[in-house]
Amino acid sequence: MAPPLKRVVEALTELTQPGEAWTAQSSQENVLRQTLCHNLLALDQKLQQDSNWATLQQLREQVISQLTWAVRSDDVVWNFVSEVLVQLLCLKQTMIELLVQFVPPKPNPKSPECAPALPPDTLSISQQKIVQTALQFVVILGICPYLLPGVGTPLRCRSDFAATVEKLVCYLASPRGMWRLHVVTMALLDVAQHSSLESLILTRHLGDLLASLCQLAYSPNKYHLNLTSEEYSHQEDREKQKGLTDAEQHSCQQALRNLLDRVYQPIVVKELLILQGGTKQMAPACVGKTRTFSQTPSWLRRRCGQLLSERLMKPNGIQAVVRGIVEGAGTGIAGGQSAEAAAADWRKCDVVARILASCPQQCLSVEEYYRQVCPQVLDLFHIKDKLTACQFQRVATMTFLSMVKEQPELADKYLLKPLLAPLICCLENKGESGKQKTRLGRRNGTKKEMVEGSRQVGTVIVEESELTCCVDDIYKVYVVGNDPCSKLLESLKAVIPAIFSLYCFTTRGVSHLRSGCQEILLWFLQKSEPPVAMLVLKQLAGLAQSSPIIHPLYHFTAGSEGGVKLTVKETVSDEDEILYKKVSSEQWRIECLAQLLSNLQENNLTGDFFIECLKGLTCLAGETDDRLATSRSDGLPELEQREQQLVILQLIAVLCERFGHLILNNTVHVIEFVITTLDRCCVNLMHQTEETVEAQTLSMGMGLIASMLGGAVQLTSTDFDAMKPMLPRLEQIAVLHPDPVIQELASDLRITVATHGAFSTETVVTAAQSTMGNQNKQDDKPTKSSHPKETCPVTRSQRQSPTSHSVGAMEHGNMATPGNSPRNFHQILQIAFDPEVPTRAAALRTISQMVRQRNPDALSNQEKVLLVFLENLKHEDSFVYLSAIQALKK
Incomplete structure (x- = not known):
């Protein structure tokens, strides 16, 4: 029968209670020694003489009989540590037996809101404090003194009491100390098998246990025995050697692996980094004092590096490493944190990114590492916690960019293509239709099911959430990362047609994707080389062939959450409707392209594109010569040549109307x-x-x-x-x-x-x-x-032309000045046919403004206004030259 739980706690209280005031001449070390000796004697007397403690005494003797080490020796400190460990083992056994005997009462149906009864092995807050005190004594007296220099946090930097213990215990780096360290560590791990006691031990003493196990399992062999356990036939032989056998060393290695796997991984990463020497945490008692730390041994740094790499290669290992290093360090970046501290947090994120981008030595190959890690890097972009999302995205972006620079081919396979996959599905690459079908078949089912499903109108090819996630991730990598390396620009160029089509669709309505698409397009045009940017603009405008192109069977439709999805569109057989949709679509694309270029007015790209469009007019001038027309249109059929010429005229008209002389x-x-x-x-x-x-x-x-x-x-x-x-x-x-x-x-x-x-x-x-x-x-x-x-x-x-002096007046909107400008709408219409180019251009602009402002005269003469613009379409330069003059006047 197990003793009452409170009796075991009373025994721990008896051991850890402070001693009486000793003489002033006594040193702190002597006071501590006398206190430990006094508490041991007091507990022993109660166990031997008090009948109320008989049950605990029986359990204590039972636990001691199962130990492989002696509880009593000539060392008072070791005797104290051994007794505390025995009482902790008794506590664990008592809690197990109480839980076995516990039968929970049936819930009362009349009061279902009442909380269920607590199990009998539950410790109260005061009892937890007593157990925590006992554990602290065990760690400080039984683990820390036996750690090698540079392993773990030194005693002198923990507290004043720990500094006193350092002077009292002098068994550093000896075979006897290694054996005692093994005994205490394995006993604590045994106590931690109980869930309630496990939380008390690992929340405060995980770092000390990891340091102890690393030293026991991997420290140099001079502290271990080259004997097997069979060679120790008697306890006294073992006491003489005080070393570790090979079996004990292997058991420590296994215990270390089990401990690392059972604890929350970010905490494990953090403790391993501290143990490796990356971070040193000072106790409050050390604030303001100069402390010298011993250098971490090389064997421990290597071992911690290997253990960290193993954490990295596990499922969700990337997130565990990032959380262990940066989580909670930069919660004040959004507000309240100093600029210096915020900069330090960003630098920490960059360091983590460089670590993640480097392949560990334990990995079989770089490709295998990228195959396992890259999906986890992409998952870092989708952290929902607002407090840590900025840091995780920073780490993910920098890791992404570092991987692309170090291994472009592997990054393209495992990072870029998965990132851009939803947009790639929107495109049709010539000569790759089979691959496209296979890829889509893997996403939505078998190839046969895909072919049959693709014929159904409304079938969703790319979900709304996928497109939203894709655009957001591209923005974080390309725009926020802002590292225009050639590989990134090349990969983004392949999906620019899809992004622009998505941008054109979102401008027709309300969508949260519009700004992201616009920023991505602007970033690409600004960061690309001018010839590349010019080619892409011509492709978007329809002046050059683009490969890939938007899949002809698909189109974008509005999603239910403000996003966009890609679906199979309905096939139209009416040629007139097909032509109408094509013309209206091209007109809208040109309008969207002009809107996009309006954000690049400070860049020379807009003017260069306008000049490129004007060069296309040269084909119109020589279209009567078949050889010239063929050579200037790269062998395109005559119909396509005409379509391009119409697009050029339309582009020039839209650009002149939108930008004027600013172009x-x-x-x-x-x-x-x-x-x-x-x-x-x-x-x-x-x-x-x-x-x-x-x-x-x-x-x-x-x-x-x-x-x-x-x-x-x-x-x-x-x-x-x-x-x-x-x-x-x-x-x-x-x-x-x-x-x-x-x-x-x-x-x-x-x-x-x-x-x-x-x-x-x-x-x-x-x-x-x-x-x-x-x-x-x-x-x-x-x-x-x-x-x-x-x-x-x-x-x-x-x-x-007597009306040539009216140019300036009409350009400034002054239509009422007698003698210098026409007095009514009909006079403006007459001037629109004036042979003078500036006069005609000014009149056309005035009419355009009157139409936009819904002037009554303009609205009542719609047919005449239409005839004016149709007549001036052949005079394409009427929209241009006045703008050029004003550009010179700026």
């Missing part, structure tokens, strides 16, 4: 703009397709160059280098153009450009003044002129 945001853009005009004119001249509008276009283009050379902008050597391609084009115009005035101006401009503005004729100066709207202003600066002219082509055109 040409530097001098080089204006120069390239004029060069495209000269190219188009040269093609017309070569094929004799020049029309009136081309003469006006050419006149305005050369006027822009004249304005730049005349001082409208401060030209640099780079600007003059950009003008060099004009020289052969101006020479060709001077030779082939039928108008002698334009011939002369082209020749004079060629001379001025070739001399970098050192030589300028009166014709060039007059053309510059006319283009900038300063016809009545004469330049006071004398100019060198070998061929002075009385007129220029620009002034001749102005005499043909």
